[in-house]
Amino acid sequence: MKPLSPDVFDAAQALWLQIRMFAKGMLLPWRLNQLLAIAALFLIAHFAAKPIGHWLTTWLRKRQGWTKWKLRLGILIQQRVRVILFALLAWILVAVMRELTWPSRSQLIALAASIATAWAAIGFVTRIIRTRLLRRLVRWFAWIFATLYFLDFLTVAENLLDSLALSFGEFRLSALTVIKAVVVTVVMIVAARLFSRFVTRKLAKNSDIAPEVQILISKVLQGVLITLAILIGVKAAGFDLTGFTVFTGALGVGLGFGLQKVISNLMSGFIILMDKSIKPGDVISIGDTFGWIEELGARYTSVVTRDGREYLVPNEDLVTGQVVNWSHTNDFVRLDLFFGASYRDDPHEVTKIAINASLSVKRVLAQRTPVCWITGFGERSVEYILRFWISDPTAGITNVKGQVYMAIWDAFKKNGVELPYPQMEVRMLRANRDEENAPHFQMTTSLKD
Structure with a gap:
C-alpha cells in the first residue's frame, strides 16, 4: 500500500492547528459570555418557532387571491421560521451591544448571525432545484461551504482536499478538483434547465407553433444545453478534455450497448415528434390500452385511459408496434x-x-x-x-x-x-320390452329460435 504524501500530513496538521486555536479562543471569558448568549437566543427561537409557524400557516390560509409565488414564499418562510428568527434576534442583539460596548464583545454573536443568515438564504435559493435529492445535496454542500467561509477554515480545508490526489502520469486528480468539477457542472446544469424552462414557457404562449414542434424544440434545446453545461463545467474545473478521448470513446461504446433501449426510446421520441404521427390530444389504441395522449416525453409517452389510469408507453413501442390513431387525420x-x-x-x-x-x-x-x-x-x-x-x-x-x-x-x-x-331439450326414451324394464334418458341441445 502506497503511503500518504507528506503534503497530506502537512495540510491536516495545519487544519488541526487552526481548529485548536479557534477552540482555545472560545475559552476566553468574554467569548464564553457570547456563547451563552447564542445558546439563549437559540432556545428562544426554538420555542417561539412553533406558535409563530402555526400563526403564519393560519394567516396564509386566509390569503385569498394571492399568486402562487407569494404563497410559496410564505410556506418557505414558515418552514424556516426557526433559523430566520434566530438570525433576526442575533442581529438585534449585535446592534444593541455595539451601541453599548466594544464591537469585539459581539463578534461571536455576529458570526453566528451571519452563518444563520447564510443558511436561510441557501434554503430559499435551492428551492429552484426541482429534483429533491439534488436539491438536498446542493443545500448541504452550500451550508458546509458557508460555515467554513465564515469560520475562516476555507483555505486550510481547500489545502487538505488538494493534497488528497492521485497522479496518472502528468495528470493529477485531487479531491478539490473533483468537488470543483461537480459544483460547476451542477450549477451549469441547473442554469441550463432554468433557461430551457423559460424558453418552453415562451414557446407555449406562441399559438403559431404547433404543440409537437414546441415539444421538439424544447427537448433538443434542453439536451444541447445540458451537454454544453457538462462540457463547460468539466473544462472550467481544469480537466483537459483531449486527454480523455480514448476513455470517452470506450465509455461511449459501453454506454451504447448498456443503454441501447434508452437510446432507442429517445430516438423514437424524436421520430414521433418529427413525423407528427402522434401528438398530444390524439386518441390511440395500442394493444388493450385505449386512451388519449397526455404528454410526449423524451423516453416515454403518457397515455391516459377513461378510467383515469396513466400508462407510460415506451416510445419504441409506438414506432415499431401497431398503433391505432383514432384522430390522426380527422376525428371521424x-x-x-x-x-x-x-x-x-x-x-x-x-x-x-x-x-x-x-x-x-x-x-x-x-x-x-x-x-x-x-x-x-x-x-x-x-x-x-x-x-x-x-x-x-x-x-x-x-x-x-x-x-x-x-x-x-x-x-x-x-x-x-x-x-x-x-x-335445451330433454327427451325421455323407453327401452324395448326385452331389455331392462327401466327408462332411458337422452339430453340434446337444440339451437332454436
Missing part, C-alpha cells in the same frame, strides 16, 4: 356492431329498425348515414352488421356502442323483432 370514426335476429322476421324491416335505432343516439352522425347489412345465415339466426360514424372518439367508444345496443333492444321489443337464444 366508424364503429361496427354485430347482432342476430330470428328467421321469422323480415330482414328489410330488421335493417330499417336497426338504422333508425342507431340514429336516435345523439353521438351517432346523421350526415354519415348508418348502414346495416346481412353478413350470414347462422344456425339459429340471421347475422347482421350495423355500421355508424361518430366524431368524438375522445368521449369513449364502449359507451356509445352500449347506447346503440340499448336503442336496438328497445326498438326490437317495440316492433316485435325476436332475438334468438339457445334452447
Whole structure:
C-alpha cells in the first residue's frame, strides 16, 4: 500500500492547528459570555418557532387571491421560521451591544448571525432545484461551504482536499478538483434547465407553433444545453478534455450497448415528434390500452385511459408496434356492431329498425348515414352488421356502442323483432320390452329460435 504524501500530513496538521486555536479562543471569558448568549437566543427561537409557524400557516390560509409565488414564499418562510428568527434576534442583539460596548464583545454573536443568515438564504435559493435529492445535496454542500467561509477554515480545508490526489502520469486528480468539477457542472446544469424552462414557457404562449414542434424544440434545446453545461463545467474545473478521448470513446461504446433501449426510446421520441404521427390530444389504441395522449416525453409517452389510469408507453413501442390513431387525420370514426335476429322476421324491416335505432343516439352522425347489412345465415339466426360514424372518439367508444345496443333492444321489443337464444331439450326414451324394464334418458341441445 502506497503511503500518504507528506503534503497530506502537512495540510491536516495545519487544519488541526487552526481548529485548536479557534477552540482555545472560545475559552476566553468574554467569548464564553457570547456563547451563552447564542445558546439563549437559540432556545428562544426554538420555542417561539412553533406558535409563530402555526400563526403564519393560519394567516396564509386566509390569503385569498394571492399568486402562487407569494404563497410559496410564505410556506418557505414558515418552514424556516426557526433559523430566520434566530438570525433576526442575533442581529438585534449585535446592534444593541455595539451601541453599548466594544464591537469585539459581539463578534461571536455576529458570526453566528451571519452563518444563520447564510443558511436561510441557501434554503430559499435551492428551492429552484426541482429534483429533491439534488436539491438536498446542493443545500448541504452550500451550508458546509458557508460555515467554513465564515469560520475562516476555507483555505486550510481547500489545502487538505488538494493534497488528497492521485497522479496518472502528468495528470493529477485531487479531491478539490473533483468537488470543483461537480459544483460547476451542477450549477451549469441547473442554469441550463432554468433557461430551457423559460424558453418552453415562451414557446407555449406562441399559438403559431404547433404543440409537437414546441415539444421538439424544447427537448433538443434542453439536451444541447445540458451537454454544453457538462462540457463547460468539466473544462472550467481544469480537466483537459483531449486527454480523455480514448476513455470517452470506450465509455461511449459501453454506454451504447448498456443503454441501447434508452437510446432507442429517445430516438423514437424524436421520430414521433418529427413525423407528427402522434401528438398530444390524439386518441390511440395500442394493444388493450385505449386512451388519449397526455404528454410526449423524451423516453416515454403518457397515455391516459377513461378510467383515469396513466400508462407510460415506451416510445419504441409506438414506432415499431401497431398503433391505432383514432384522430390522426380527422376525428371521424366508424364503429361496427354485430347482432342476430330470428328467421321469422323480415330482414328489410330488421335493417330499417336497426338504422333508425342507431340514429336516435345523439353521438351517432346523421350526415354519415348508418348502414346495416346481412353478413350470414347462422344456425339459429340471421347475422347482421350495423355500421355508424361518430366524431368524438375522445368521449369513449364502449359507451356509445352500449347506447346503440340499448336503442336496438328497445326498438326490437317495440316492433316485435325476436332475438334468438339457445334452447335445451330433454327427451325421455323407453327401452324395448326385452331389455331392462327401466327408462332411458337422452339430453340434446337444440339451437332454436
